Amino acid sequence: MDFAFRNPELLWLLLALPVLAILKGRSGKSAALVFSSVAIARQVAGQARSSAGRFLFLLRLLALAALIIAMARPQIGEGHSEVEASGIDIVMAVDVSGSMRALDLMRPDEIATRLDIVKETIADFIEKRKNDRIGLVAFAKEPYLVSPLTLNHDWLLRNLERLHIGLIDESGTAIGAALGMSSNRLRDLPAKSRIVILLTDGEETIGQIPPVAAAEAAKAFDVKVYTIAAGKTGRVPMPRLDDQGNVITNRAGQVIVDGYMPSNIDEKTLKEIASITDGQFFRATDAKELEKIYEEIDKLEKTEVKLKHYANYTELFIWPALLGLCLIGVEQLLGNSIYRRVP
Numbered sequence: 001m002d003f004a005f006r007n008p009e010l011l012w013l014l015l016a017l018p019v020l021a022i023l024k025g026r027s028g029k030s031a032a033l034v035f036s037s038v039a040i041a042r043q044v045a046g047q048a049r050s051s052a053g054r055f056l057f058l059l060r061l062l063a064l065a066a067l068i069i070a071m072a073r074p075q076i077g078e079g080h081s082e083v084e085a086s087g088i089d090i091v092m093a094v095d096v097s098g099s100m101r102a103l104d105l106m107r108p109d110e111i112a113t114r115l116d117i118v119k120e121t122i123a124d125f126i127e128k129r130k131n132d133r134i135g136l137v138a139f140a141k142e143p144y145l146v147s148p149l150t151l152n153h154d155w156l157l158r159n160l161e162r163l164h165i166g167l168i169d170e171s172g173t174a175i176g177a178a179l180g181m182s183s184n185r186l187r188d189l190p191a192k193s194r195i196v197i198l199l200t201d202g203e204e205t206i207g208q209i210p211p212v213a214a215a216e217a218a219k220a221f222d223v224k225v226y227t228i229a230a231g232k233t234g235r236v237p238m239p240r241l242d243d244q245g246n247v248i249t250n251r252a253g254q255v256i257v258d259g260y261m262p263s264n265i266d267e268k269t270l271k272e273i274a275s276i277t278d279g280q281f282f283r284a285t286d287a288k289e290l291e292k293i294y295e296e297i298d299k300l301e302k303t304e305v306k307l308k309h310y311a312n313y314t315e316l317f318i319w320p321a322l323l324g325l326c327l328i329g330v331e332q333l334l335g336n337s338i339y340r341r342v343p
Contacts, residue, residue: 006073006313013068017061024057056339059331066324074316087132088301089149089191091182092122095200095230096163097140098170101247102201102236102263103255107287111247111255113239114201114231117287119160125294126153126160135185136160139178141169141206149185166245173202175266176209179225179273183218195224195301197294198273201231203266215273225277226297227270230284235260 005011100115107117126134134156135149144167147159179198186194196218204211218225239247240258248256267283274281280300284290 002077004075004077006075008072010068010072014065017065021057021061053339056331056335059327059334063324063327063331066320066327070317070319070321070324072317074320075313076316077313087191088129088193088195089133089135089186089189090129090301091135091137091149091185091196092125093137093139093143093178093182093196093198094118094122094163095140095173095178095202096138096165096167096170097173097202098165099173099201099231099261099263100165101238101241102231102261103239103257104232104236104263104285105230105287105290106255111249111253112287113165113247115163115165117290118199118230119163121287121290121294123157123160124291125298126157128298129153133189133191135182136163137178137182137185138163138167139174139181140165140167141172142174143178143181144168145181145185149189164245172205173200174206174208175200175204175269176211176214177206179211179214179218180209183214183221183223186223187221193224193301194222195226195279197226197228197297198270199228199230200270201229201263201265203264204269211269211273212276215276219277223277225273225279226282227274227279228282228284228290228293229265229267229270230290231263231265232285233263233265236263 094115096115100118101113103113105114105117106112112120130153131151133149133151134147134153136146136156136159138144138146146163147156150156175198179196182196182198186196215225237257238259238261240256242248250256267281271281273279280297282293282296284293
């Protein structure tokens with residue numbers, strides 16, 4: 001319930017009332033009787049002065065204040081707001097092959113694999129897209145639907161947290177199949193825009209669906225693809241793992257490097273996928289660059305949100321108006337009876 005004035009600018013007139021009071025005090029009343037000598041006036045001045053005039057003038061000021069408030073039209077509104085969101089459907093395809101254990105994206109003060117950094121960055125991205133349906137596809141040797149498109153982002157984040165290397169066969173990278181699955185999740189859904197954000201640190205090794213062919217299919221479904229190549233190329237450090245696949249650290253909390261492995265990223269294919277679908281290609285070699293990439297995608301794909309407010313107002317001006325009229329009536333009654341001035 002909201003209280004407001006329909007014409008609040010009229011309330012400025014209330015500032016004139018103190019001015020009237022000051023001017024009234026300075027001017028005084030006109031003389032009712034003329035004396036040939038001021039001796040009698042001195043005697044009257046020594047007696048208590050009547051406050052009747054002041055009281056009647058105060059009633060007039062209060063009446064004016066009430067009428068001004070009435071003209072400003074006080075109202076009480078009972079309303080509600082509705083949000084109309086023109087959302088974007090987003091599928092995030094994430095590489096979970098064995099090479100995502102590499103430590104080259106790791107921040108200086110953090111023990112994290114490539115996949116750990118990617119999951120943190122994606123979680124921040126999801127938090128910003130509250131009005132969009134988002135789905136999650138993981139891929140290695142084959143694609144796997146982690147979460148269908150949903151507005152329940154808490155549930156989506158819990159599924160993202162459970163994402164780990166070894167969830168599916170980690171011995172390959174099926175970029176084309178992952179893009180095909182992602183596009184199929186979007187093809188029949190009405191949305192302002194349909195996009196896939198595909199992140200990988202490698203190159204196609206399976207060949208079931210050529211990535212370029214999958215991009216052509218995505219284009220036919222009106223799906224835009226943003227491709228991200230994550231990680232450095234060349235030889236990258238790999239951590240030592242325990243029997244459960246967890247990273248082993250020493251007593252000082254430092255990651256124990258178990259060796260190095262070659263890292264190759266097919267940037268040419270990723271650029272071609274983005275070009276075919278009118279998307280963009282991005283390259284990230286550290287955690288900070290990856291964060292900036294998702295921030296840029298967030299700016300490129302903005303969701304339109306319209307807020308509509310509805311309210312039913314109850315007019316209250318009648319009450320200050322009645323009060324003002326009553327005060328005027330009382331002032332006139334007293335001024336012509338009890339406090340009547342002798343001319």
